Amino acid sequence: AQSVTQLDSHVSVSEGTPVLLRCNYSSSYSPSLFWYVQHPNKGLQLLLKYTSAATLVKGINGFEAEFKKSETSFHLTKPSAHMSDAAEYFCVVSDGDDKIIFGKGTRLHILP
Amino acid sequence: DARVTQTPRHKVTEMGQEVTMRCQPILGHNTVFWYRQTMMQGLELLAYFRNRAPLDDSGMPKDRFSAEMPDATLATLKIQPSEPRDSAVYFCASGLVLYGGTDTQYFGPGTRLTVL
Numbered sequence: 676a677q678s679v680t681q682l683d684s685h686v687s688v689s690e691g692t693p694v695l696l697r698c699n700y701s702s703s704y705s706p707s708l709f710w711y712v713q714h715p716n717k718g719l720q721l722l723l724k725y726t727s728a729a730t731l732v733k734g735i736n737g738f739e740a741e742f743k744k745s746e747t748s749f750h751l752t753k754p755s756a757h758m759s760d761a762a763e764y765f766c767v768v769s770d771g772d773d774k775i776i777f778g779k780g781t782r783l784h785i786l787p
Numbered sequence: 788d789a790r791v792t793q794t795p796r797h798k799v800t801e802m803g804q805e806v807t808m809r810c811q812p813i814l815g816h817n818t819v820f821w822y823r824q825t826m827m828q829g830l831e832l833l834a835y836f837r838n839r840a841p842l843d844d845s846g847m848p849k850d851r852f853s854a855e856m857p858d859a860t861l862a863t864l865k866i867q868p869s870e871p872r873d874s875a876v877y878f879c880a881s882g883l884v885l886y887g888g889t890d891t892q893y894f895g896p897g898t899r900l901t902v903l
Contacts, residue, residue, distance in 0.1 A: 709891070718791075718878055718894035719830075726890075765830065775820075777830045 677702040679768045681778035689786045694738075694753040696781045698766035701747060708749045709767040710740055713780075719765065725749065736760070761785045789813045791881050791895035799901045805867040808898045810879030811860055819862045820892060821847075821854055822878040830878075836862065837884065869902045876900070 682697040700706060707726045711719040723734025730742040736759075740751045749766060766778040792811045800806055812819050820835040834844035839856040847854065851873075853865045866873055876899050880892040 707890075711892075711894075718896050719880070719892075720894065721891050724891060775832060775835075777832070779829050 677704075677706065677768055677770050677774060677776055679766050679776050679778040681764075681766050681781045683781050684779065685782050685784065687784040687786055688756045690758055691755050694751070694756045694760065694783065696751040696764050696766075696783065698740075698749045698751065698778060699747055700749060700766070700768045702768055702770050704770040707769045708740075708742060709769070710734065710738070710749075710751050711765045711767060712762045713765065714762045722751070722764070756783075756785050758785050758787070789893075791879055791893050793877075793879050793895040793898050795898060796896065797899045797901075799903065800869055801903050802870055803868040804902075805865065806869045806873075806900060806902075808864045808877055808879075808900070810862040810864070810881075810895060812862065812879070812881030813893055814860070816881035816883045816893070818882045818884050819856060820878075820880040820882075821862070821864050822880065823875045824878060824897075825875045833864070833877075866900075869900075871902045874900055874902050 679700045709724045710722040712722050713719045722738050723732045725732045725742045733739045738753045740749050742749050763780045763782045765780050769775045794809045818837050821833040822830055824830045833847045834854040836856050856862045876897045878894050878897045880894045882890055882892045
């Protein structure tokens with residue numbers, strides 16, 4: 676059975692400092708992995724996805740994530756946080772059987 | 788700029804009333820998802836369709852919820868009768884899956900439902 680764990684429910688960083696949002700997964704198959712962002716009162720938007728190509732995936736707004744099979748992780752990073760990055764971030768895992776699992780979400784706070 | 792549209796955006800109703808939420812997926816997408824989001828439970832997958840056929844509705848309370856796709860341009864989620872615990876934001880998402888598995892989902896803006 677597959678699952679996804681977002682290790683932090685809240686993360687606070689200062690503007691201009693690096694962002695790290697952690698995600699661990701388990702899957703019986705080669706998974707597809709996604710990060711979505713949800714700004715307040717909005718729907719979810721895809722940030723990036725991993726589908727068995729390059730292990731370092733670049734997404735929109737300067738975000739990237741690295742797929743590490745040995746650690747079963749897919750952490751999201753950004754070198755320098757911006758105020759507009761304040762939002763909730765969801766890690767998603769899916770296997771070939773159409774099972775889609777969302778993490779509980781991590782709320783990112785940006786301090787001025 | 789193709790988008791998923793949802794109507795209504797807000798709905799306030801009284802307990803026991805029927806509620807119907809509508810979703811127009813992006814033209815050409817063959818997969819439609821319904822989610823519910825609350826503070827307590829987070830984001831929950833209720834049901835999804837592929838080529839208008841229901842693939843999985845195990846996340847949906849069967850006694851009061853029903854989901855259908857009358858045609859490729861319309862998905863509906865109905866609650867009858869509604870209860871206060873159904874208060875949530877309901878999201879529709881669509882995607883294109885050609886060879887199995889899952890690809891990007893495009894989310895609508897959501898319907899905020901309040902049941903009094």
